Amino acid sequence: MKKIKTFVVPFAVLLLLWQALAAAGVFPKSLFPWPADVYEALAERTFSGKLLLDVGASMYRFLIGYTLASILAVLLGLVMGWLPGIWNYLNPVIQVLRPISPVAWLPFIVLWAGTGDIPAIVIIFLAAFFPVLLTTVSAVNKLDPVYEKIASNFGLGKVKTLFGIIFPASFPQIASGLHLALGTAWIFLVAGEMAGAQSGLGYLVADARNSLETDLLMAAILVIGLLGLVLDLLIRCGEDQAKRLWGFGTTEGGRD
Template identity: 55%
Template sequence: MHLKSFTRLQHIGGALLLVLVLWQGAILLGGWNESLFPSPARTVQGFSDLLADGTLQRDIVDSLRRFAIGFTSSVVIAMALGLVLGWYRHLWDYLNPIAQVLRPVSPTAWLPFIVLFFGIGELPALVIIFIAAFFPVLLSTVSAVITIDPVYLKVAQNFSIRQPQLLMRIVLPAIFPRIANGIHLALGTAWVFLVAGEMVGAQSGLGFLIMDARNNLRADMLMAAIITIGVLGLALDTLVALLEHRIYRIWGIHERGDNA
């Protein structure tokens, strides 16, 4: 485990060094004004200015809070609904065409109606995060329930396990690895649209910080915000992977790639 962590740190360090070299090379070869395309050193100054007055810390906290509320509620509701719809297949047959029509629509396309129903400010960002995470988790859960190995159901029948224990104690642990794939996909999608949601009406958060930096012609702060969004996205994905690993241990699920 420690060796894997050390190797991953090496990969991250190597990737970071490569990005810095390419970034600085682009600055030297392109000859752009640093007020338009900041160098790594200028971006560090932007980070310093944002940290000095607490702006970056406040925006990170606000974005993570919104994301936690919108993403967690979406995943829980999508998983619960997916379990029910996957189990009652005839009901899903009616609702599936509706889901397939709504799924490809970008959450930001609903923004005029979201603003109409929920107003300007906090709620539109939360709704956009919810929509962005909902369909990947819902569809992966429904698909996993429909295609579950019949052996699990036979075991439940032999032990006379009935609903709702059947779904929660047998079906959910059996299909969770497939749901986890949908959760990882939903995480990236929802994080992207969090920023888009905060650009409209929100008065704080990383999306608002991007708009504010752009309006004030602070490309260094803009780049600092972009880097922060990327790093936090990686951190969130790593956190979800750790939670997933813990759930596997609790339920005794054998992870792919384990030698044990």
């Protein structure tokens, strides 16, 4: 009950502040929609079935981009962390590419691949790839050498050592990178869809902005935020299950 209260109260306070600010007339209603107007726009979009299509298109792109980035980044990170020579050779290139915003590549991506799903997927991939890669390399580098000695004593080959010993031992820190990358990738999903897609939540934001439908615009923004929260909770659950499987603690704090 306490956790539910802690979750609900901040949103209730935010809703009241929103209503008070709208009622005060600080901004015109056409620029700052009332909660009731946003609810109506959201309900209309939902019952017409259009919102489900928007969410489906965005989730499709997000899951492809994020999953591909996570798998590739973890695999490369494990190898680079385990073999420092490869990491030392590639690190300068990675440090040059890493700070570049994924959106900066968007003009080239659109020129090369056109509009549609691919630009958004590539943007999501780039946004998720580097956080996961760097945390994986760091996690492997920080491992106690005793893990490799254990693998050697059991006569494990390199592949079994990497995926049977190194990966599980590194997982808590890798999970932090996956968690961070999920939020970053979700943010850039909207940017990718606003510029290079004809469907999805990002496209809905751009379309509502262009048509000055501020109630629909605010509704789309709220849906994006709520879906981000759901994704965060889901990855926490998956993270906890994996940690229990390998004997680590969970992501939940010790206090209620």
